Amino acid sequence: MTPAPVKPPSKPLTGPQKALRKLGLVRDIDLALHLPLRYEDQTRIVRLSDVREGDLAQIEGVVSACQIQLSGRRQLLVTLDDGSDTCTLRFFAFYPSQQRALAVGQKIRARGEIRGGLLGWQMMHPAFQAAGGELATTLTPIYPTVAGLPQAYLRRAIQSALARADLTVTVLPEHLYQIGLQPRWSLREALLFLHYPRPDVALGTLEDHSHPAWQRLKAEELLAQQLSQLQAKRERAQLHAPVLMAGSGPGKSHPLQQQLLATLPFQLTGAQRRVCEEITQDLARPVPMHRLLQGDVGSGKTVVAALAAAVCIDAGWQCALMAPTEILAQQHFAKLVGWLEPLGVQTAWLTGSQKTKERRQMLALIASGAAGLVVGTHAVIQDKVQFKNLALAVIDEQHRFGVAQRLALRSKLVEEQQEPHLLMMTATPIPRTLAMSYYADLDLSTLDELPPGRTPVVTKLVNDARRAEVIERISTQLAQGRQVYWVCPLIEESEALDLTNATETHAQLSAALQGSARHGSAALRVGLLHSRMPVAEKKAVMVEFTSGQMGVLVSTTVIEVGVDVPNASLMVIEHAERFGLSQLHQLRGRVGRGAAASACVLLYATGDAPRLGETARARLKAMSETNDGFEIARRDLELRGPGEFLGARQSGAALLRFADLATDTALLEWARRLAPLMLDQHPALAEEHMQRWLGGKAEFLKA
Ligand code: ADP
Ligand code: MG
Secondary structure (H helix, E strand, O other): OOOOOOOOOOOOOOOOHHHHHHOOOOHHHHHHHHOOOEEEEEOOOOOOHHOOOOOOOEEEEEEEEEEEEOOOOOOOEEEEEOOEEEEEEEEOOOHHHHHHHHHOOEEEEEEEEEEOOOOOOEEEOOOEEOOOOOOOOEEEEEEEOOOOOOEEEEEHHHHHHHHHHOOOOOOHHHHHHOOOOOOOOHHHHHHHHHHHOOOOHHHHHHHHOOOOHHHHHHHHHHHHHHHHHHHHHHHHHHOOOOOOOOOOOOOOOOOOHHHHHOOOOOOHHHHHHHHHHHHHHHHHOOOOOOEEEEOOOOHHHHHHHHHHHHHHOOOOOEEEEEOOHHHHHHHHHHHHHHHHHHHOOOOEEEEEOOOHHHHHHHHHHHHHHOEEEEOOOOHOOOOOOOOOOOEEEEEHHHHHHHHHHHHHOOOOOOOEEEEEEEEEEOOOOOOHHHHHHHHOOOOOEEOOOHHHOOOOOOOEEOOOOOOOHHHHHHHHHOOOEEEEEEEOOOOOOOOHHHHHHHHHHHHHHHHHHHHOOOOOOHOOOEEEEOOOOOHHHHHHHHHHOOOOOOOOEOOOOHHOOOOOOOOEEEEOOHHHHHOOOHHHHHHHOOOOOOOOEEEEEEOOOOOOOOOOOOOHHHHHHHHHHOOHHHHHHHHHHHHHHHHHHHHHHHHOOOOOOHHHHOOOOHHHHHHHHHHHHHHHHHHHHHHHOOOOOOHHHHHHHOO
């Protein structure tokens, strides 16, 4: 690599230099990778008889008239005659020196957009110079830039960076090219071409990035990403983790797990059995598990977590389960206590809202190792929490946790050099291309089967004008002994408004349903749940609803994840147009958990607009067309793009700049096959390649 130029210590940056920083253009390679937005053709002179309106053209001719027009806006009008036709050049601001350069009889070359008009061809403020200079041999790049960074300055900076940047290395040794479809351009060739294309290039292939030079660039970018993910995976394989098996040695079954299986009120699905087996095998290895369990809402991930916990606890170690919300953590806790305490496992419970005394007791149970299982919210990863011997951490709804939080869990070291096994769970299935790229360092387990006896949820789109019919439907459900969720949206700008909305709906439903109630049944009670309520109150409401004493639960999105009340058969989502697609799917997953036929009503309001916006419509349409979480995830990716889809995992991390996961699957496959060969056979080249593309961002991608 070229040594960094030595800078005088105190020389302040000029405006354009600051602007370059702002764009992140610091290293030569950064500049080299700053690609043009579009190109101008300064390689030829066009005859005016051949131009069309709208052409960006370069013309050359003799000035046949030059005058300042004083009527209307003051301007300089220059007539240029190239022998085939004439063109009027208009300048609204000009110096006397320019006026002299454009005097009658001067031969000049002008460049700009051709416009038509009553007076013949015109150009507004064209760039001009004396005629006869050398013509460019390549197209001229126009770069994306910011205020204070002139195009010409940027062009020069990039040109010299390209000359200096260390692009001469053939990144890939020749024999590695043999794998797959790699275009035979070197990075250097590709970049030089993309900055200065030959004039005969088909511009369309540059615009849609299908040109071999683009392919090469995208391939390299994907390769860097694959290398860094693979390296992270291998680094993890160097770490140590406790071997979790029942005391009786390899190959023997796990008594506690067996006992739990025997007491469950249901049989595992085939998918659950397979996934449990995958996890059990990981736990028995001396390296930390790093596994993502994806399964659609209702596919039964919790019991899988419990079975893994059983192996861990049986081997004499502690297991922690962390959920993103207090309600969800509470529910997991209740469920796991119900399953595991009868088998002699002591559990502890940790949340932020806990009373000091209770908390102290819990911390003591955890520190002494008496608690085999610890369930809670983010509180589980706080510094104060000392485990005796944590060996397995389960993170539910992992996409709701940030990178930093996952790292904190991993750092709860058991002993020197030992990390806990990590099981992450998500109901938002990851589309294949994302799984292959951003999640390439994870092992994936998939629950692709729902427990038997579920009837698919029927989804209906209903205009808010027909709200009364929906309320009617609620009372029918209640009369059948069923329960109903009604979810109000989060209005981001105002939590207060959000609350008003939910409170009003709550009042409206209470009134309407009381009115229609002939028998004063308790099941007609309408409850309200929102994020500002004190925890104890929230808990009380959830208990009432879960136990069936409450018929309708009006809530803001706090119930989004994981809540499990099988008797609920109707989900109404108010202002469904304001929700994201995966959020809608999650919410819908709260019903259809029992054998009863369930429905989801998406109430939408168009507001002042005559109809819904395009993406809102696409989301609702997707919801009404499919119940399949994978299909929903795919469409979500389409609508939102990977950046948003990945959410917290990607915060601050390098997203792909050039490659597009939706279209570049073949290149991704190529990079995926090449990465291990390159790491094995050419580790130095691999390192250099990652540095070039990711710089300091590689660490982030590994979290
Ligand atoms: P999710 O994957 O959305 O977290 P849960 O773990 O909450 O799903 O499970 C949904 C419901 O299905 C729970 O009531 C759970 O007890 C039940 N369940 C899980 N596995 C099975 C099974 N194999 N057969 C029947 N019911 C099951
Ligand atoms: Mg769940």
